[in-house]
Amino acid sequence: MAEYKAPLRDIHFVLNELLDAERHYQGLVGAEDATPDMLAAIIDEGAKFAERVLSPLNQSGDREGCRFEDGEVSTPEGFSEAYRQFVAGGWPSLAHEPAWGGQGLPESVGMVISELTGSANWAWSMYPGLSHGAMNTLEAHGTDEQKQVYLTKLVSGEWTGTMCLTEPHCGTDLGLLRTRAEPAGDGSYLISGTKIFISAGEHDMADNIVHIVLARLPDAPAGTKGISLFVVPKFLPDAAGGCGERNSLGCGSIEHKMGIHGNATCVMNFDGARGFLIGPANKGLNCMFTFMNTARLGTALQGLAHAEWGFQNSLAYARERLQMRALTGAKNPQDAADPIIVHPAVRNMLLTQKAFAEGGRALIHYCAQLADQVKQGADPEQRQEADALLAFLTPIAKAFLTEVGFESANQGLQVFGGHGYISEWGMEQNLRDCRISMLYEGTTQIQALDLLGRKVLMTRGESLKRFTRIVHAFCESAEEEGAIRAFVRPLQRLNREWGDLTTNLGMKAMQDREEVGAAAQDYLMYSGYVVLAYFWARMARVAEEKLAQGSDDADFYRAKLQCARFYFERLLPRTLTLSETMLSGADNLMDLDADHFAF
């Protein structure tokens, strides 16, 4: 009943009309293949795969879930076959280096495909998603031999990968981790310990699984400075590069959880499993950080995915479901009631989803272009600038887009009334699946501390200024123009207020470090609303220009302007509350004794 249609018109708008992909790729080194025609062809094929292969497995995958028996995990019916087609289509190799079998396209092309597959079926898309994380780690820090042995198999899709970080007693606080790595004397290590929450840790979709594992060497210093990174395959490679001896590791169980039932969340037991050091000893966390931005961007995408999915399906329902009359009189007199899309409250829910999905799309693909520049920028200064800007935007994209993605999925369910609670419509699955996104890859609260503490205050506001200068330049250039002045003025005001609030918080933090934690989440959400306002204003400007040129797609552009107006008038005023609460002081949180929260 529920389905996903790739929003190709809007993706085209964001990539080409807003972000000028052609010029972007021309500015990169080694992105010659990313021509507009090539890009269009890839997106068309990706859309077909998402709509025809993955979307039909979304609800059945949730119902069936993964099964665990004797250390083996069976994925839901059709998942394995879909993965086979994904590999046959060459999708895993899209954005990886030709030296290891990749197609050498920029990261941002992969992000478009991830949007399509992730929106159609998030649980399924996590299997290649985790592989992507493992590939990036090996690409950045592996030896050529490790790349030859493992990376080529991951790039081809024959094998998949995982990231093994969390342990039962430590999630956020990786400094506490206990998994041990003993030198085996032959240059390899024997890994022992238990890892939990390992997505795609075990499954039946590929021949081998390559685990990237954080562990401690025997002489390692305590805390985060004593963590090293290892590659630990399920089957040790044989001389021919195929699957050899079974390694001493296994899946102990899979979790029963709220959603993403089609994806196996595994407890992984390493029992003296043979592993190989990646990068320098005791620098494992640093190695992780280099690709953390991309991984977090991948999770930010989940917010967009569930907002888009919820929007599409609740819009279809709102156009069909007949219930009550419009307050201003019948709009559909030939039937017994009007479609519920006539009601302002229903429109409010639909527009909320639309504004977050389309605004989020602009932010995500903008960030993906920055990631391209970090890797393939023409000069070091451009690369460094893009890196700093991406580091600033990443916690915002991750936390803000998943929070508003959850709100959107929740509104989508609400459009259905009581039917939204019933499984067959898929809306409650969309909400359950979405819920994990605010937790993994660093909770919203951790992203908020990263943004305000590490990114903004530790750079004395420099990282914020890098972005507000961009916003300011846009406002200056647009100030004299027509209808979008209504957007530029509030944006300019908020852009200034953002800086003032930051200065204010910086001064408070010097008096009391707790002020950072007390303000961080409101600060992050405030930042998210302003960032999205910038993209909505930019989109409105493009739309206005197209309309002035007499576009024959005028309805599309007018809808963009209308949605921008909705965003500025109905969502952006949330900054009023956030600017007040973030300055309300840490005392109202810290004064209450931990023993006196309840009696």
Added chain:
Amino acid sequence: MAEYKAPLRDIHFVLNELLDAERHYQGLVGAEDATPDMLAAIIDEGAKFAERVLSPLNQSGDREGCRFEDGEVSTPEGFSEAYRQFVAGGWPSLAHEPAWGGQGLPESVGMVISELTGSANWAWSMYPGLSHGAMNTLEAHGTDEQKQVYLTKLVSGEWTGTMCLTEPHCGTDLGLLRTRAEPAGDGSYLISGTKIFISAGEHDMADNIVHIVLARLPDAPAGTKGISLFVVPKFLPDAAGGCGERNSLGCGSIEHKMGIHGNATCVMNFDGARGFLIGPANKGLNCMFTFMNTARLGTALQGLAHAEWGFQNSLAYARERLQMRALTGAKNPQDAADPIIVHPAVRNMLLTQKAFAEGGRALIHYCAQLADQVKQGADPEQRQEADALLAFLTPIAKAFLTEVGFESANQGLQVFGGHGYISEWGMEQNLRDCRISMLYEGTTQIQALDLLGRKVLMTRGESLKRFTRIVHAFCESAEEEGAIRAFVRPLQRLNREWGDLTTNLGMKAMQDREEVGAAAQDYLMYSGYVVLAYFWARMARVAEEKLAQGSDDADFYRAKLQCARFYFERLLPRTLTLSETMLSGADNLMDLDADHFAF
């Protein structure tokens, strides 16, 4: 692992210290039995039942769910036995008339027990909850014979009841309903049609199920003015009052849904089933409205229930889980990390839940006292006044408390990080179970239209003024006092602003009816924040008085003041946004053509 402990200290605070239950019951007619000792004994027994019998079945009931086979529904293991104990304890008869076997205690006593059972296990508590709805309908509109036959069995708990309103094509819009009632010639009717979403429609916990069904007589006018109410039992009573012939109705299936898995949500097929008219023909909806307030209050309670449950369990986790150090240095140096309750972001989530749970408790039990006054008030004027005030507060309590209850359950899950997503901790169940509360008994959007359209604007603001006068009187009386002046001033300001906003909206609505729908939800949420601010200010005043008197429970009262401060400084500023968006005009919702929401 997860558990519920009755928050007896806080319930005592609300009932006795805030709402002066003793004086309240003395002012009612026929509430002589509701003495403080009696009340305390009932609450103690109810707490034991909730903690020992219902709480252990909460998670197992979710895991197991209801099973449907050949028209029969099996409830989860232990549910039936718990119901047997509930009946043996005399709980169903608590707040019903002695003439039909009840104990004659006021409605508000029943509300306290509902809080305890509902917080411990919402899915289970819905079985007696639906019976309560059926009993109230029969009590208000049944003939003496109907009361003798059906009500006595419901009051004793031998039989249970349901409310059969919704049909596949009509939920909110009951005017569309199609179920038919044909006169059988002997004074009874033959009922035919399909009802959906019938909670407790079929189960294995009682001998008979009494359905209260909305249907149309053959000559009935179209729309809501042609709906009549019928009592339709699963088994027709025999001459001795027991279960006789099986009626022509049955459960066709049960829904697969997001949560409340322990409660059977049934499709009920009536196939010429014998039924008996309740109240006048074609006045079925009016009959329903008379007890709608109580039913909606029962759902408002669900918001409080899940906020309280989430608060208790996330507080326990936050005190035990060791992760990271406080930003101001180690608070727990003997271990490798501090308990996460040291972090301001975690405290923010805990205090949000606490503020909504405890504020919600005050509002709910205040409303329950109004319901007592409606029924048992000493004079007609008092009854009428209480009725009008309750009518105003009910949509606020229902929609606001379920919305913030969902937010609270969501925050409770978030405190657990990734573990919150795992079923064993119960936090994700709490969120899934909670989600239905914003949908049934009228969605949030319908409550909002009821509040702004019917209650406030149709009375030209009179119903609002009835409440703001109370708030104003409180502020006047408290103005000169100590620390709570910090609460009284913002409350006074908002109380005035509330009136101004209403006037403003009323004028806009005269120009364009859509303005009502466009503003209603923000108006309702705004109203909720002000109402809760009033109760938090009142609670703060009680706490301050107790502290001034030198109470030996000073920690409890200081925590109340602290939580009041948190509410005023961190949650109440949401009114800043709401007062802006509700006035932003209907155009930003209505201008977009329904065909242009997506391309």
